Amino acid sequence: MKEYQLLKEIEYEYNADIGLSYASPVRGVWNIVHIGTLVPQSHEVFVCPTSCLRGVVLTTAELGAMDRLSTITVGEDNILEGDMEEALYRGTKRILEELPTRPRAMLIYTSCIHHFMAVNYQRIYKILRKEYPDIDFIDCYMDPIMRRTAPAVPSLWRQIHRLLKPTERRPDQVNLVGNCFPYGPYSDLNRMLEDAGIRVMDLNTCKNYDEFLEMAASCVNFTFHKTAARAAKDMKIRLGQEWIPMHCGYLYEKIDEDMAKAAETLGIPGICEEKIRTERKRTEEEIEKTREVLGDTPVSLDYTAVDCPLELAFFLHQKGFRVESVFIDVFTESREIFDQLKAAMPELKIYQSLGWNIRQMKRGHEGKIIAIGQKSAYFNDTDHFVNIVENDGMYGYLGIRRLMELIREAAQETKPMKQLVQIKGWGCSCG
Amino acid sequence: MKKDYQTHVFTCTYTADVSGVCSAMYELGGMTVLHDPSGCNSTYTTHDEPRWYDSDSLMFVSGLDEITAVMGDDTVLIKDVVQAAGDLHPRFITLCGASIPHIIAFDYKGVAHLIEEKCGIPVLPVPTDGLRSYVSGADMAFRAFVERFCDPSEYQRTKEKKINLLGVTPLDFSINGNVEALRKTFEEAGFEINVCMAMGDTFEQLTHAYRAGCNVVVSSAGRKTARFMKKRSGMPFVEGLPIGEAAAQTLLQAVEETLDDGLDRNPFVNISDAREKDPFPQGIVVIGEEVFSRSLAYAVNALPETGRYGQKAFAFWPDPDEGIAEQDLIHVMRSADTVIADPLYQVVQKPGAPEHFVRFPHEAYSGRIFRDQIPVFAGKEYQVCSLLSGR
Structure with a gap:
């Protein structure tokens, strides 16, 4: 049995169990210890x-x-x-x-x-x-x-936020829930909230326990990752805080829709049509610049880097990039995006990074390849890679532009992949 | 009052039996399956296995889930293992597990038999429980290997200087040259190493473990295997690690004598356990795996009195089943004048305490954190006096 399958050979199954598994030396994804130390x-x-x-x-x-x-x-x-x-x-x-x-x-x-x-x-x-x-x-x-x-x-995200006790809510304060990294300069949501004078609370940036407890006074919880959904649902019931899930993907319409919902819920000015046009134009320019730098160089990506690897593969393919493979173990994205990708890229290689057959695969790639994520870098044995986990605080048009910048950087420079991917909990500095 | 072995306020945990099994079997061309929900294998491959990145040895976790455990449905594991074995063609399969198989009374022997019947590959059941240390797991694995693949009739009482080294894994010796230094010490003294169990030798070589004159147990991870081989064939064993010139001479002499008279020996057994001294005298305490700590304490005591500041060395080691009672550890460390131990033990030092702490990293304790600082301590060339010279 070969270590990959072509997408056209795979049937969609949501969140299937894996069974007998292999553990690669790639250790950048945070575990519960890293998350717990944020408190x-x-x-x-x-x-x-x-x-x-x-x-x-x-x-x-x-x-x-x-x-x-x-x-x-x-x-x-x-x-x-x-x-x-x-x-x-x-x-x-x-x-x-x-x-x-x-x-x-x-x-x-x-x-x-x-x-x-x-x-x-x-x-x-x-x-x-x-x-x-x-x-x-x-x-x-x-x-x-x-x-x-x-x-x-x-x-764990739910239990951590159960430390918050019900209190009077402030209409000018919101929480970002369930993130390993602070969201800020590469997030459209943060920019809109800051422009509107909204106080943004995030466990990542709380300096002490009292400040963390102040999160109970927020009126809305924003989540970027599916892993934060349990916490947000629980906070809605216990603390009466609204929950707005922000889709951490690459579909422009979805970004605009989520941003509009956020503005409407908070009663703050949203992003106007003209601004949206400008943002899209700037983003397209960045994409084009990146595509020119990469030329025909293939791209491989994995689920440890971004929340929506299939959506990213589809997005990059549509924008003219040569996406060659995706390392993914279970499908947690919608069937719709799976089907779209399958129709557009039936020959896309899908690797199960935890499957037993991958243990003895000959790691490497003939010619240069750009990897987005640590696992794709490891299995392709490339030092040209975007070293991020868990979306790295990127959201919206700003997030896509930042990702393009990181892809160009990966294409032009090398990183010591062997050393970097073995570090546990990439970016965690223990609260 | 009953000692509290369970609560560890400050200190780390020695790696578990399952990692011991994987480490023992790593180089033998087999496939090791940890029957566990998740986590044990990534812990092993991240922290306890320095060979992982650059080799393709087969270690997997079964991914046991709630329903499968509650229903006692072993068919999931059997199906996966048979399929993986069909794809990967291992020489043999080792089946071990952590606490959940233990608590649901998973039948290692029965399932091993079923897998073997289905795929025709030998399967070794190693019923670990995730509650004990690597010493226990590695020893169980070595013993299972010997029981299955080695022929006790190959043993013949001989004075020929041919020995086995038992209990050798990177968890105690890392991959920095200790094993080579160990071999060299015996070879230069005229001994032939029949097998080194299990680093540097192949599956085929290890199957002839009974072709030696005696076993040398260089870590306690080889102790039960040595006793087993003794019971099966009468092969005697010597326990000890040649650390520095003096300990090496004593050990080599003991091995010669054992080959001569067939009696088991432990030349460093008289090194006192620090726990047994109450109050602990202001001496030097060596903390680590039992054979290592006794041997190093012996080597320190063999230094001229001035070289050890007039003090005596004691050993302190974790029990393979219970670990270390942290209060004992605190008592011993805070009473000692000099502590030789893994750097992660340093947290126990009382702030501002006068004692000297000699950093001696141990893979089975601090994993990869201080791996590049682990010294080549095995062998007669190690300068024991250098340990205390920085005082």
């Missing part, structure tokens, strides 16, 4: 078997943030004696006694095994909340066994 003045406690702890502990150690994490190991005795609740209670108390600084919040993560031990953790959290009223305890989950129904990253 300022918090402390993370992982309650897991040794095999699960190893990854989170070394993620933290590599960040130089071991003072932000403690662990409680699940042992054979806990399984046999059913005393996991006591172990958690005693362990948490000891951690709080020995930490040099008292945290404002404690994120306690349980793992897959606890679902099978029928552990009543909520009871322990209730006791801890009573004993330590100055600390906010929140239950978090590192339980990939539940990935079909409650995947860990969306669940």
Whole structure:
């Protein structure tokens, strides 16, 4: 069996399970430890078997943030004696006694095994909340066994924002929820909000815990990633905050539509027709400039770089780029875009980056190739790549122009791919 | 009061049994499958496997999910493994797993048998549980390999200087020349290395592990395998690591004697466990894997008294099943005058404490963080005195 399939050979299946998987050395995508450390003045406690702890502990150690994490190991005795609740209670108390600084919040993560031990953790959290009223305890989950129904990253974004308590809302303040990177100079939404004098709150930029708690006063939550949907839905119910999902894609009409909805909800001036025309023109000019730089050089892209890899492939193809391959494991985009791409590019190579066959593929590419994302760079073995994860704070026309700039840069310069892609949680500096 | 082995306020975690299995089997042309939802294999390949980027060894995670676990549906795993084996043609398959297979009583032996029947490739069941350290996992894997592929009738009591090195993985020796230095030390003393289990030798070579005169257990990850081989064939073993001239001489002498009389030996067994000293005397404590820490402590004690500032060295190692009780660790480290340990242990030092900390990175503890600082400590050429010279 070859390591790729042509798009014309593939049937659309939404979010299919993967089964037996390979793990490439590419590690730029953030994991739950990176996300958890964004909460300022918090402390993370992982309650897991040794095999699960190893990854989170070394993620933290590599960040130089071991003072932000403690662990409680699940042992054979806990399984046999059913005393996991006591172990958690005693362990948490000891951690709080020995930490040099008292945290404002404690994120306690349980793992897959606890679902099978029928552990009543909520009871322990209730006791801890009573004993330590100055600390906010929140239950978090590192339980990939539940990935079909409650995947860990969306669940964590929701749990983090459950630290916010209902309060009076401010009409001039909004939140950006569920981002690993601050959105700013490369986001149309941010520019529009700033022009209208709206205060934009983002966990990424909160300097302390009190500032983070102020997010509860925002009137609207904007999300750019699907992984933030659970948090936004939950905040709508608990805090009464509106939720506007912004589609992080490349369809001009969709960008205009989302921006108009954002302006209307907030009652602020939207982007006028003339401005939209100017933005589109500038964007097209950037695209043309980039296409000229690339010429006939092929492009490969992957799901770690952008949220909508199929949409990006379709967009680039329409704009005259030679898109050769996409590295993607599950389809989480719409059937519509899948079908459009299939009709337009039936010969597009689709690689499963977690599939077993890819382990022994001969990495490399005959001739130069530009990769958008770490996985496509690794498997094509190219130093000409756009080194981003999770959209890197890009949205709208500004975002597309920034992406074009990064593609040109990748075409003209090289980066030490082997070193860069192995860094865990690209861009995370630990809050 | 019962010791708390579970809570770690400040310190890191030694890598788990599943990583030990993968590390042990890495170079043998097999395919290792971790039966687990997710995460164990990326942890192993990111932090514990320095050979991962530049080789194509086969390590996969099964991707166990909730329904499959609840229903006890092993057919998903069997189907995937058989299909992958059909595509990739491994020499053999190793099946290990983490805590979920353990808690749902996954039948490793039965499933291994079924897979083997379907694809005709030998399958080794290694029933790890994700709760123990790499020492336990690597040892289980080595033992499973020997049990399946090595013929005990090949062992013949001989005084021929032919030995095996057991318990060799990058988790304890990295890939910076330690294994080569280890081999060189024995070879220069006239010993032939029959097999080095399992770095640098092939599957075929390892199948003849019983063709040696004795086993040398150079890390505790080879201990149970040595005992197993002893039970199966009578092959004796010696435990110890040649760190520096003095420890090397002692160990080489012990190996000669064992080849001569067939009795097991551990020349460094008298090195005290720091935990057993209460109060811990103001000495030098070596923290690490058991054979390493005992051997290095012995080597330090063999220095002239001035070279070790008149102090005695002790060893402190994690239990493969329980790990380290952090309070014990704090007590020992804060009482010691000098600590030789992985840099990640430095967080335990009391701020402003007078003790000296000698950074000695260990792959199984800090993973890749300090990999380029791991010294070539194995072998007689290592200068033990240099460790303390910076004081």
